[in-house]
Amino acid sequence: MNIQYRVLSRLRDLGPLSRAQLSDELEMPRPRLVAELDRMIASGTILEAGPAASRGGRRSTLVRLDPELRFAAVDLGASSIDIEITDGRLAAVASYSESADIRQGPGPVLDRVSELLRKLGAQSRGARLDTIGIGLPGPVSFRDGVSVSPPIMPGWDRFPVRSTLTSEHGCPVVVDNDVNLMALGEHHGGVARSVDNLLFVKIGSGIGCGVQVHGQIYRGSEGSAGDIGHIQVEAAGLPCSCGNTGCLEAHFGGVALARDATAAARAGRSEALAGRLAAHGAVTAADVAQCAAGGDLVCLSLVRDGGHRVGQVLTHLVSLMNPSMIVIGGGLAGLGHLLLAEIRSVVYKRSPPLATGNLAIVLSELGPRAGVVGAALLASELHYGRQL
Amino acid sequence: MNIQYRVLSRLRDLGPLSRAQLSDELEMPRPRLVAELDRMIASGTILEAGPAASRGGRRSTLVRLDPELRFAAVDLGASSIDIEITDGRLAAVASYSESADIRQGPGPVLDRVSELLRKLGAQSRGARLDTIGIGLPGPVSFRDGVSVSPPIMPGWDRFPVRSTLTSEHGCPVVVDNDVNLMALGEHHGGVARSVDNLLFVKIGSGIGCGVQVHGQIYRGSEGSAGDIGHIQVEAAGLPCSCGNTGCLEAHFGGVALARDATAAARAGRSEALAGRLAAHGAVTAADVAQCAAGGDLVCLSLVRDGGHRVGQVLTHLVSLMNPSMIVIGGGLAGLGHLLLAEIRSVVYKRSPPLATGNLAIVLSELGPRAGVVGAALLASELHYGRQL
Numbered sequence: 104m105n106i107q108y109r110v111l112s113r114l115r116d117l118g119p120l121s122r123a124q125l126s127d128e129l130e131m132p133r134p135r136l137v138a139e140l141d142r143m144i145a146s147g148t149i150l151e152a153g154p155a156a157s158r159g160g161r162r163s164t165l166v167r168l169d170p171e172l173r174f175a176a177v178d179l180g181a182s183s184i185d186i187e188i189t190d191g192r193l194a195a196v197a198s199y200s201e202s203a204d205i206r207q208g209p210g211p212v213l214d215r216v217s218e219l220l221r222k223l224g225a226q227s228r229g230a231r232l233d234t235i236g237i238g239l240p241g242p243v244s245f246r247d248g249v250s251v252s253p254p255i256m257p258g259w260d261r262f263p264v265r266s267t268l269t270s271e272h273g274c275p276v277v278v279d280n281d282v283n284l285m286a287l288g289e290h291h292g293g294v295a296r297s298v299d300n301l302l303f304v305k306i307g308s309g310i311g312c313g314v315q316v317h318g319q320i321y322r323g324s325e326g327s328a329g330d331i332g333h334i335q336v337e338a339a340g341l342p343c344s345c346g347n348t349g350c351l352e353a354h355f356g357g358v359a360l361a362r363d364a365t366a367a368a369r370a371g372r373s374e375a376l377a378g379r380l381a382a383h384g385a386v387t388a389a390d391v392a393q394c395a396a397g398g399d400l401v402c403l404s405l406v407r408d409g410g411h412r413v414g415q416v417l418t419h420l421v422s423l424m425n426p427s428m429i430v431i432g433g434g435l436a437g438l439g440h441l442l443l444a445e446i447r448s449v450v451y452k453r454s455p456p457l458a459t460g461n462l463a464i465v466l467s468e469l470g471p472r473a474g475v476v477g478a479a480l481l482a483s484e485l486h487y488g489r490q491l
Numbered sequence: 492m493n494i495q496y497r498v499l500s501r502l503r504d505l506g507p508l509s510r511a512q513l514s515d516e517l518e519m520p521r522p523r524l525v526a527e528l529d530r531m532i533a534s535g536t537i538l539e540a541g542p543a544a545s546r547g548g549r550r551s552t553l554v555r556l557d558p559e560l561r562f563a564a565v566d567l568g569a570s571s572i573d574i575e576i577t578d579g580r581l582a583a584v585a586s587y588s589e590s591a592d593i594r595q596g597p598g599p600v601l602d603r604v605s606e607l608l609r610k611l612g613a614q615s616r617g618a619r620l621d622t623i624g625i626g627l628p629g630p631v632s633f634r635d636g637v638s639v640s641p642p643i644m645p646g647w648d649r650f651p652v653r654s655t656l657t658s659e660h661g662c663p664v665v666v667d668n669d670v671n672l673m674a675l676g677e678h679h680g681g682v683a684r685s686v687d688n689l690l691f692v693k694i695g696s697g698i699g700c701g702v703q704v705h706g707q708i709y710r711g712s713e714g715s716a717g718d719i720g721h722i723q724v725e726a727a728g729l730p731c732s733c734g735n736t737g738c739l740e741a742h743f744g745g746v747a748l749a750r751d752a753t754a755a756a757r758a759g760r761s762e763a764l765a766g767r768l769a770a771h772g773a774v775t776a777a778d779v780a781q782c783a784a785g786g787d788l789v790c791l792s793l794v795r796d797g798g799h800r801v802g803q804v805l806t807h808l809v810s811l812m813n814p815s816m817i818v819i820g821g822g823l824a825g826l827g828h829l830l831l832a833e834i835r836s837v838v839y840k841r842s843p844p845l846a847t848g849n850l851a852i853v854l855s856e857l858g859p860r861a862g863v864v865g866a867a868l869l870a871s872e873l874h875y876g877r878q879l
Contacts, residue, residue, distance in 0.1 A: 145618065284738075299712075307789065314812075317707070324813050325849065328813040333843050334806065335803075418723065418813075419807045422722050425716040425718070426711070455721050456640065456641060457640040458718065461712065
């Protein structure tokens with residue numbers, strides 16, 4: 104890996120460092136490093152930042168990232184836009200979320216994203232964004248920067264997301280699947296720090312999985328790795344939006360849960376849900392979570408059934424991948440420990456003992472921020488010169 | 492990667508090369524390469540081999556591997572030992588196979604392996620083996636060189652396979668799971684050349700999978716990646732040797748097929764099988780293959796059912812991994828196109844269209860040699876200085 108990337112990513116992760124500290128960190132001979140740092144200072148890539156604490160010898164000078172660096176992180180969900188503007192160390196300097204409908208198509212949705220980026224960018228410094236990272240809720244061709252065959256995103260197939268945003272904002276853009284970004288985020292700044300082999304399972308409106316092997320996101324041959332929402336869990340199951348039947352997503356996830364909860368409310372099987380339906384005209388997955396927390400038996404059973412199905416799919420993935428951690432995230436991670444307990448019980452019971460001996464199954468630490476943290480990280484990797 | 496490894500692996504894969512050709516191949520400045528080659532010649536690591544064909548300018552001298560190099564490749568199956576001794580280019584100079592029973596335990600089995608290695612080594616040159624690669628039919632801790640928790644291998648758990656063979660033969664040894672070696676073999680010298688993301692499915696006595704991502708074998712956190720034989724395919728299914736019920740291996744694979752075929756013969760449901768049972772006292776998976784080829788309906792149906800189950804598991808793995816190729820190998824690959832057709836029909840029907848658009852599902856090209864080719868390759872990688 105090139106020296107410049109190694110220096111910049113250390114300054115991102117550790118903050119200002121002296122030449123001596125960098126030399127230790129990078130295990131690189133001091134003269135070679137110093138020459139490179141001098142070049143980077145001369146070109147304005149890094150700045151000097153006053154004297155370091157003494158280590159006994161001659162005082163060393165700290166170097167740091169340009170404090171004016173700005174990365175934009177965008178997490179497009181099926182029904183939401185989350186944006187953070189960060190500095191070079193990935194600390195948020197502005198953030199904003201609103202609901203949105205991905206089915207409006209790439210034109211209106213990306214126009215809105217650009218508008219928000221301009222507003223937030225202006226708030227956070229004044230003008231230029233250095234690099235943008237954006238996640239989409241469907242398969243992405245990482246190389247081409249376009250979404251491909253996304254089942255829930257009419258109009259997005261092969262839409263040039265990267266080039267659209269690049270010409271709009273005049274900066275490099277990196278596009279990835281939203282769940283891959285969540286996995287990246289959780290690995291960089293969440294519960295999966297230093298975990299090399301990781302599955303991040305997002306349970307939101309739909310269900311997807313980010314696969315990280317040997318410390319790197321694995322995207323598959325066509326960018327569809329981790330697309331587990333359409334694995335068949337029921338031979339003669341419910342119809343799915345993808346055209347098949349019995350898919351995991353057709354039986355669990357935000358959309359399925361709202362459908363089942365509405366049916367239960369209408370059929371009078373749950374007083375709590377019926378009350379919410381009467382009050383708001385609809386019930387959502389969030390209602391199920393709250394009613395389950397309140398002890399409603401129908402809601403408890405919906406969550407347990409869903410967790411059981413997710414667990415069954417995960418046993419297959421654990422047999423194949425032998426990961427050291429599975430992180431459960433996405434909107435329905437709000438179902439929390441009830442969901443987690445059910446998933447754990449199935450996976451620990453049914454997977455090969457060797458594969459589960461040291462396997463941790465945990466809830467996301469970053470929660471709804473996992474996607475933007477990953478998007479900011481990926482933007483910084485591109486900006487700092489890592490080959491992506 | 493170090494220069495020495497890059498030179499040696501090119502000479503392995505391409506044969507003798509001139510300095511000019513190597514310089515082109517490695518995209519390395521000629522003076523630096525020539526200095527390294529001179530060092531390697533002086534130390535006897537490579538040899539000069541006469542003048543190269545003229546390329547118009549000054550004649551260049553060919554360099555080549557030491558023709559005395561010998562790698563030993565061992566593929567231990569549940570019921571077989573396959574061995575090849577190869578030269579530095581991985582061409583077989585001696586090979587031998589015999590049936591064996593892995594359940595005899597590591598003492599007797601490895602004693603026999605060592606005896607065969609000494610005999611074959613003596614035939615093939617005289618004395619020394621340079622490096623040994625060996626595959627075991629169960630999970631392996633690649634780092635430690637021991638097998639771990641192998642369900643069908645009593646006595647093998649944590650047995651120090653690497654150090655036992657090292658002290659017996661006085662040379663480096665590398666130990667891996669047999670299916671990983673088959674995937675490596677098929678990638679190096681079979682149908683999966685230049686395929687980066689690959690699943691190699693071995694259907695033998697049991698069923699396992701080698702996972703190759705980004706061009707490298709993925710072994711998982713505990714070495715159990717690809718252990719798909721114990722994925723549950725039937726909720727209230729047959730008991731499995733692992734202690735669970737409904738595992739893929741309990742329903743298909745050599746052991747299951749022999750059991751089902753015997754039952755069909757005894758029940759008089761298949762004349763062809765009954766004839767073989769009467770003639771030989773037992774029927775095997777090979778009998779099923781032959782009777783299916785002869786049109787026996789019970790055998791055709793056994794193979795189809797098995798292929799269907801394998802296909803169902805593969806749809807899950809395809810959704811997760813989005814590989815560009817699936818290779819079907821192992822003893823039951825002899826069931827051939829009937830099995831392949833059934834697997835293909837399930838995978839192509841049930842997997843996400845994006846994941847199957849460019850997905851090839853093919854039979855192993857190396858057949859029973861896939862394991863030893865992979866073992867020889869891995870031995871050479873270790874010997875030539877690649878960090879494994």
